[in-house]
Amino acid sequence: MDELVELWEIPVAQEKYMIAGWRQWADAGAASSGLPEYLIRHIGAAKIGQIKPDGFYLFQIPGTHQFLRPEVKLDQGYRKEMSSNKNELFYWGNERKGLFVFLGQEPHLNAERYAEAFLYAVKTLGVKRVAAVGGVYSEVPYDKDREVSCIYSLPRMKDELMKYAVKFSDYAGGVSISTYIADKAEQKGIEYLSFFVSVPAYDFSQLTTPIQGVGVENDFKAWYDLMKRLNHMFGLKVDLAELAQQSSELASAMEARLKELEGKVPDLREYMARLSASFEETPFIPLDDVWERELGDLL
Numbered sequence: 001m002d003e004l005v006e007l008w009e010i011p012v013a014q015e016k017y018m019i020a021g022w023r024q025w026a027d028a029g030a031a032s033s034g035l036p037e038y039l040i041r042h043i044g045a046a047k048i049g050q051i052k053p054d055g056f057y058l059f060q061i062p063g064t065h066q067f068l069r070p071e072v073k074l075d076q077g078y079r080k081e082m083s084s085n086k087n088e089l090f091y092w093g094n095e096r097k098g099l100f101v102f103l104g105q106e107p108h109l110n111a112e113r114y115a116e117a118f119l120y121a122v123k124t125l126g127v128k129r130v131a132a133v134g135g136v137y138s139e140v141p142y143d144k145d146r147e148v149s150c151i152y153s154l155p156r157m158k159d160e161l162m163k164y165a166v167k168f169s170d171y172a173g174g175v176s177i178s179t180y181i182a183d184k185a186e187q188k189g190i191e192y193l194s195f196f197v198s199v200p201a202y203d204f205s206q207l208t209t210p211i212q213g214v215g216v217e218n219d220f221k222a223w224y225d226l227m228k229r230l231n232h233m234f235g236l237k238v239d240l241a242e243l244a245q246q247s248s249e250l251a252s253a254m255e256a257r258l259k260e261l262e263g264k265v266p267d268l269r270e271y272m273a274r275l276s277a278s279f280e281e282t283p284f285i286p287l288d289d290v291w292e293r294e295l296g297d298l299l
Helices: 034-043 111-125 155-164 177-187 220-234 241-262 268-278 287-298
Strands: 005-007 015-023 046-051 072-075 078-082 088-093 097-105 129-138 148-152 192-202
Touching (some): 005 111, 015 034, 015 111, 034 097, 046 111, 097 111, 111 177, 129 177, 148 177, 155 220, 241 268
Parallel strands (some): 015 097, 129 192
Antiparallel strands (some): 005 046
């Protein structure tokens, strides 16, 4: 697999972890693509490698015109820009601890070869644990902590992961690339987990006045709830204040949008109240946050 993986640097740190995401099917709220992209910018991670796109992507599907084709931008006949499928590795850290952020494009072909290349990079870089992120749309309250489901590669990981306020998935159906890689990671004894966050999406077609549904394109609250867990798990201490603020602004925007729609749909408020009443919120509150809050109360 070394012919597919390009690494320009192998950073040295006592502990190295990875957060991985893809532009993929399970990308509701841009949890799998937008969060890694945000994190790369936010922490100033530097690009240190990539997986070559060779043999993983279709150019087109017969009968479709622009569904999969790369896009080009020309200026007087000269190519100024050309899109491409990228699978890039970024790094941020110090001598004690390092974080790799992987952002890729889910492959169309040769998934086994792709997974082998990804895990070859993980092994070569000396990554202790990989955490993949993804999102699925669900009818959940927009103003509560997001529900997070979890899959993992090695049975011994389960007891620890129970501490992260997750539900262990019993899903059966089509596989995402992150779940596919989990199977291959187990075969190699690699610690690998996926957090799938439930992103609010509402279907109003069954109400008395059917209207177009509402969903969250960039779910900053989902990103925040995922990063709280990963910050704690990896001991990263990434500043989440900006995401917390964006989460609050998102909740306010959703509240305003739904209030606007209430005038057109009389039973919308009842619909949202039913969702809220049936939802069991399971917030993740790290022990150090608990001590900090209690100390604050005492002072």
